[in-house]
Amino acid sequence: MKIKELDFIPGFKKKVMLAPYTTWNIGGPATYFWEPNVEQLPKVLEYAHKNAIPVWFLGRGSNVLIDSKGLDGIVICTRKSLQEINLKDDVITAEAGVPMPKLSKFAAGLGWGGYEYLIGIPGTVGAGIAINAGLTANGRKEIGDVLIDVELMDMKGNRWWESKERLALGYRASNIPERRLFILRARFKATYHDEIEEIKHKTATHLAERRRKQPLSKPTAGSTFKQPEGGKPAGWYIDRAGMKGFQIGDAKVSEKHANWIENDGNATSNDVLQLMQVIKNKVASEFSVYLESEVVALN
Numbered sequence: 001m002k003i004k005e006l007d008f009i010p011g012f013k014k015k016v017m018l019a020p021y022t023t024w025n026i027g028g029p030a031t032y033f034w035e036p037n038v039e040q041l042p043k044v045l046e047y048a049h050k051n052a053i054p055v056w057f058l059g060r061g062s063n064v065l066i067d068s069k070g071l072d073g074i075v076i077c078t079r080k081s082l083q084e085i086n087l088k089d090d091v092i093t094a095e096a097g098v099p100m101p102k103l104s105k106f107a108a109g110l111g112w113g114g115y116e117y118l119i120g121i122p123g124t125v126g127a128g129i130a131i132n133a134g135l136t137a138n139g140r141k142e143i144g145d146v147l148i149d150v151e152l153m154d155m156k157g158n159r160w161w162e163s164k165e166r167l168a169l170g171y172r173a174s175n176i177p178e179r180r181l182f183i184l185r186a187r188f189k190a191t192y193h194d195e196i197e198e199i200k201h202k203t204a205t206h207l208a209e210r211r212r213k214q215p216l217s218k219p220t221a222g223s224t225f226k227q228p229e230g231g232k233p234a235g236w237y238i239d240r241a242g243m244k245g246f247q248i249g250d251a252k253v254s255e256k257h258a259n260w261i262e263n264d265g266n267a268t269s270n271d272v273l274q275l276m277q278v279i280k281n282k283v284a285s286e287f288s289v290y291l292e293s294e295v296v297a298l299n
């Protein structure tokens, strides 16, 4: 695929390996790769739309499984761009690429409670809203709880604000269509005020708990499957099905947390997909529980 017309756009790169842009360290090359700026984004999206060029959005790659064969199109990645965060009239505005841990610290600095747990979710605000990232342990908490509204851009470059109520936020879900609407920025509300020391304490406790339970030193994408209906976490079933340590290629069910898949070296997207299928089959046959992927496959 050749898109010479976009060569003039600053920062447009060709043949960029995507694995280093993901926490799983899996993914082949993107034909075109771009870290966007707001001024040029409409031009790029419109061009891609008119010419039927596939576009993928990528934040910090902590919830995606990218095809090891690569992505033939344009990958628009906010790892380094759209990083502005500010406070005005008791409202935080954060651009899409702001990491959720940074939002958590920013809110903590204001003494706002309710953002503490975001310290442990290593993705961006944009992706976090698209999938309504959050926690299920000790009661459901989601980024949507503190959201006011989002600024969206469609594939024709149109921009508008949409209230949280119109995003149909649910458990790891929103109505923002994958690859068709880009979240540019979001506004967050002041919550209850708390002592900064108390917030710091809650944040540190939360991180310590994660370190104890989760394989944070390994390449993973966090939880692989959503919590199924019925109250028990996916890891409970996978563990009871005896799958901890089970491996296909270099994709391995974590010994520390059964719902996490580790890349034990050079895992491919196929290794992970096959392993996920085996897990689903085993859990379905033993418990009649049907696991659904939390991770988004980009291919």
Ligand SMILES: Cc1cc2nc3c(=O)[nH]c(=O)nc-3n(C[C@H](O)[C@H](O)[C@H](O)COP(=O)(O)OP(=O)(O)OC[C@H]3O[C@@H](n4cnc5c(N)ncnc54)[C@H](O)[C@@H]3O)c2cc1C
Pocket: 023, 056, 057, 058, 059, 060, 061, 062, 063, 064, 078, 096, 120, 121, 122, 123, 124, 125, 126, 127, 128, 129, 130, 131, 132, 133, 134, 135, 176, 178, 179, 181, 182, 183, 184, 216, 220, 221, 222, 223, 296
């Ligand atoms: C160690 C670890 C711990 C984790 N813990 C949690 C947790 O507790 N709770 C939880 O919910 N998740 C958790 N995750 C998963 C992940 O961090 C979250 O899902 C996060 O929201 C993904 O953000 P990202 O920027 O990495 O998104 P990516 O993986 O890059 O993308 C995810 C999806 O969002 C889309 N997207 C990205 N940017 C935009 C944009 N600007 N506009 C529209 N769509 C966009 C992508 O196309 C893709 O479909 C964890 C992951 C890891 C590795």
